[in-house]
Amino acid sequence: VQLQASGGGLVQAGGSLTLSCAASGRTFSSYAMGWFRRAPGKDREFVARIGGSGSSPPATYGDSVKGRFTISRDNAKNTVYLQMSSLKPEDTAVYYCAVDVPPRTVMSAWRTWAGYDYWGQGTQVTVSS
Secondary structure, three states: OOEEEEOOEEEEOOOOEEEEEEEOOOOHHHOEEEEEEEOOOOOEEEEEEEOOOOOOOOEEEOOOOOOOEEEEEEHHHOEEEEEEOOOOHHHOEEEEEEEEOOOOOOHHHHHOHHHOOEEOOOEEEEEEO
């Protein structure tokens, strides 16, 4: 599986930005997709996850982004999105998309870097104050 993330850029605090991640593969709808981020000098942080078709819960979020970010997917386009709003300077990071296939059923793995099998190259998001 190959992933191509895009949509990063520079935005002012309070603004919005949408990231995209296009995936290869003929069974994209069955993939669980995740977003992580890494800020300078910090560990990788779980951002969001969306399950494959029919999964429950459909989406989960990291505590620091809950209520501000929304993960979604378009299976016809093999693409997952991360809509980010009310951005803060502390959201500045490189954002990575990832695939968990076949999706792990242990929920504790969903928020860990090791719980995913393939990674995109990352896209930089910078939020100015």
